[in-house]
Every structure is written in structure tokens, then in C-alpha cells.
Amino acid sequence: MRSVITVLTLAVLLAGPLSGSADAVPGYPPMRWEEASRANYTAGRAGAIRRIVVHATHGSYRGAISWFRSPSAKASAHYIIRASDGEITQMVREADTAWHVRGANRDSIGIEHEYEPGRVGFTDAQYRSSAELVCAITRRYGLRADRATVIGHVEVPGSDHTDPGPNWSWSYYMSLVARCSGASAAAAPWIITSAASPGGAVPPPGLGPGADGAAVRSLQDRLVALGFLRAADAATAPGRFGPFTEAAVLGFQRANGVPATGYYGSLSAAAMTRTVEQAAAVPVEQLSLGARSEAVSTLQSLLRSLGHLDVVTGYFGPQTEAAVRRFQAANGVPATGVYGPLTRSALASRAR
Ligand SMILES: [Zn+2]
Structure with a gap:
């Protein structure tokens, strides 16, 4: 009898963590689960999740995972993201309180990014996985995907830590977050995602809500290439100037110092010509x-x-x-x- 209970207990213990990992939550990027030592986090939460804290490991990915698995660490994070390929390991359930930032653990989710000064820098794959993760978290808890919600460890009041440090590109990271969260990419004037059509003419000015035709299609292609319009959104009404196109034009205008009207006029066309020429020159x-x-x-x-x-x-x-x-x-x-x-x-x- 006793041994049966032991086996059952073991089975529950083994199954428990997996059922609690974020794998089961729709909309999350793929990830692996490796639980932190239970000595390194608090079960449950004392407050609602309001913030996401960005960290840098100052050590290897494997080293950070081992450290959080060691009961002597007295530290943990919900997620760790590998530099080489953006692989995500979850170590603490979001419903539990990881110990990653003194004074703000109760209402935050901590994401560590592998970073070793002089050896391993932040990578594009890492920025992208992390942004996807942030978008999934903000959607799940109804948070705004902005810099009030997504902060660095260094920005937590009273923090004596400096991560993620000067090599972390907030403008690039937040432009990725803006894109996957559906907000405009206004924060990133220099994001040029596509080399498909460098140079060449930009659509003539004079396009606004309700317009349609080849010129609108061309405008949409430019906005997609520049990262202000998601291809999937453009595909819902190709060649028609609808709400997605208007939002994208607004984002482009804000990013380029053009009055944000949502109407593609001569100032917008001039700014777009400049942007396209710059992209073609590199x-x-x-x-x-x-x-x-x-x-x-x-x-x-x-x-x-x-x-x-x-x-x-x-x-x-x-x-x-x-x-x-x-x-x-x-x-x-x-x-x-x-x-x-x-x-x-x-x-x-x-x-x-
Ligand atoms: Zn930190």
C-alpha cells in the first residue's frame, strides 16, 4: 500500500510541472520547461501581474539554468532565452513568484537573456523570441505592450543592478514588441525589414481612407516592407485603404516627423522616398x-x-x-x- 502511494505521489510530482508550464497556453512561442529549485521561488502570487522585467544573465544559458536549479541560489526567473537561437526555457510558472528583482517580484514576470560580456552578445533570434514572449504575456493579462510595462532590471526603483545594460537595444526590442502586439511601430524609425524593393518609385501622394487601386496596393507593400503594416493585415483588404493601412500610415508619420494625419500626402511621400533611398544605399x-x-x-x-x-x-x-x-x-x-x-x-x- 505504502509503495503504491509513493509511486502515485511520484507520478503526480513528475506530471505536475509540465501541466503548469506555459506550453499549454495558446499564443505562446515554443519553449522547454525545466523547473527551478522550489527553494528559489514562492508558490502563488501576492498581487496581480503588472510588469515584465528584462534581465541579462552575465553568464551562460546553461550556467543560469543550473544556478536556478540549485537550492542554494535563492534566485530564479520565469524564463531564460538563449543567445544562439532564441530558445526559451521556462523555469517558474507565471502563477508563481520568481525571485528575480528585489521589491518587484510580486507583480512581475522575469525574463533573463543569455549575455556574457566579451563572449556572448544579444542576438536577433533572442530579441525576436523575447518579443514574442512579451506579446503573449501582455495579451494574456491585458497589459499595454509599452515601456511602462516592460522595464529593465536597472529601472526598478531601488535596484542596485544595471542589467540589461547599454548593449541592449530597447528601440529595436520594443519595435518587435509593437509589431507582434499589433501596436504601431512608431518607436522604430530605422526598422527596414525587407530588401525586396530597394530604390524605385514610391506611390504618388493623395491616398486616404476609402481609396483603392494599384497605388494603395503599392503603398501597402512599402508599409509592410518598412515594418509598419503586418503582411497578414494587408492581406485582409489588398488595394483598399482601410483601418489597418490608416494605422500603418499614422505609425510611419510619427516615426518620420510628419504630422500624424493618417492621410498619405506630399509630406508622407517625401519621407517615404527618403527612407527608401536610404535603404537602397546600404x-x-x-x-x-x-x-x-x-x-x-x-x-x-x-x-x-x-x-x-x-x-x-x-x-x-x-x-x-x-x-x-x-x-x-x-x-x-x-x-x-x-x-x-x-x-x-x-x-x-x-x-x-
Ligand atoms: Zn537582473
């Missing part, structure tokens, strides 16, 4: 150490015009890598030395 492909091409020359010319590099050789050597790093560090982009989408967006906004 190399589209990823470039890194060892590359040799015309695109490398273009990149070097731009870096030289910004004062980060002296010579243009067409070869991506250590000097160019160092220049890319300096540019990244100066523009809130993870300083990887690799020229990728984030760096391209930042460069497009700086290149004149």
Missing part, C-alpha cells in the same frame, strides 16, 4: 570577416563617411570588423562585428 547581404565584394566596398565607404574607418579596400578584414563593432556600439546594436539586419537598419538611418 548593402543588403550579410557581411563578415573574410568577405571580399563590391558590397564590402560600399559598407566601407559608409563607415568611412561616419568616421569609423580610413580605407576602402573591398576586403572585410580585422580593421573593417573593428569599424563595424565601433559603429554598432555607437548605435545601440549588439557589437558583434558582423554586418547583419540590425546593423543594416541602423546604417540606413545614419547614411545620408
Whole structure:
């Protein structure tokens, strides 16, 4: 009898955590579950969830997971996100209180991001998974997906921690959050997501709610490419200037210093021409150490015009890598030395 109870208890213990993980909640990104030591968090909550706190691990992903599993840590987080591919591990149920930020545990969810100074920087995959997770959490609890809700550990009143630190790009992160939460991408004037149509004409001005036709279709394509309109929303009424298109135009106007009217007039068209030209002027492909091409020359010319590099050789050597790093560090982009989408967006906004 006793052994039967033991087996049953074991079965319940083994099944328990999985049934409580966020896997079961619709709309959440995929994730794995590895429970923190129960000595490192409080079961249940003393208050409603109101905030999401962004952390950086200052150690490896595996190291942070092991630490939170160790009963001596006296610390934990709900989620940890790996740098290399954005994998998410959940360690504490949202309904339970993780110990990640003194003074704000009771009403917050903590997300750790793998980061090791000088070794592992924040990555695009990591920003994207984290933004998806934040969108799912804000939807679930009816929170606004803005910087009042999503804060850094450093911003918690009385905090003596500095994470996520200066290498974390809030503007990029919040632009991703704005997009998946359905808000406008007004926070991100420099996000240029698509290289599908660099250069070329932008739609002629004079488009507003109720308009339809090829010019509206072209405007929608531009807004999608620039990250202000979701492709799925555009597809609900292609070629018709409806509420989604109007919201996207408003977002574009706010991001570009044009009066926010929702009407695509001559000021908006001029701003869009500028944006498209800037996007076309920077190399589209990823470039890194060892590359040799015309695109490398273009990149070097731009870096030289910004004062980060002296010579243009067409070869991506250590000097160019160092220049890319300096540019990244100066523009809130993870300083990887690799020229990728984030760096391209930042460069497009700086290149004149
Ligand atoms: Zn922290």
C-alpha cells in the first residue's frame, strides 16, 4: 500500500510541472520547461501581474539554468532565452513568484537573456523570441505592450543592478514588441525589414481612407516592407485603404516627423522616398570577416563617411570588423562585428 502511494505521489510530482508550464497556453512561442529549485521561488502570487522585467544573465544559458536549479541560489526567473537561437526555457510558472528583482517580484514576470560580456552578445533570434514572449504575456493579462510595462532590471526603483545594460537595444526590442502586439511601430524609425524593393518609385501622394487601386496596393507593400503594416493585415483588404493601412500610415508619420494625419500626402511621400533611398544605399547581404565584394566596398565607404574607418579596400578584414563593432556600439546594436539586419537598419538611418 505504502509503495503504491509513493509511486502515485511520484507520478503526480513528475506530471505536475509540465501541466503548469506555459506550453499549454495558446499564443505562446515554443519553449522547454525545466523547473527551478522550489527553494528559489514562492508558490502563488501576492498581487496581480503588472510588469515584465528584462534581465541579462552575465553568464551562460546553461550556467543560469543550473544556478536556478540549485537550492542554494535563492534566485530564479520565469524564463531564460538563449543567445544562439532564441530558445526559451521556462523555469517558474507565471502563477508563481520568481525571485528575480528585489521589491518587484510580486507583480512581475522575469525574463533573463543569455549575455556574457566579451563572449556572448544579444542576438536577433533572442530579441525576436523575447518579443514574442512579451506579446503573449501582455495579451494574456491585458497589459499595454509599452515601456511602462516592460522595464529593465536597472529601472526598478531601488535596484542596485544595471542589467540589461547599454548593449541592449530597447528601440529595436520594443519595435518587435509593437509589431507582434499589433501596436504601431512608431518607436522604430530605422526598422527596414525587407530588401525586396530597394530604390524605385514610391506611390504618388493623395491616398486616404476609402481609396483603392494599384497605388494603395503599392503603398501597402512599402508599409509592410518598412515594418509598419503586418503582411497578414494587408492581406485582409489588398488595394483598399482601410483601418489597418490608416494605422500603418499614422505609425510611419510619427516615426518620420510628419504630422500624424493618417492621410498619405506630399509630406508622407517625401519621407517615404527618403527612407527608401536610404535603404537602397546600404548593402543588403550579410557581411563578415573574410568577405571580399563590391558590397564590402560600399559598407566601407559608409563607415568611412561616419568616421569609423580610413580605407576602402573591398576586403572585410580585422580593421573593417573593428569599424563595424565601433559603429554598432555607437548605435545601440549588439557589437558583434558582423554586418547583419540590425546593423543594416541602423546604417540606413545614419547614411545620408
Ligand atoms: Zn537582473
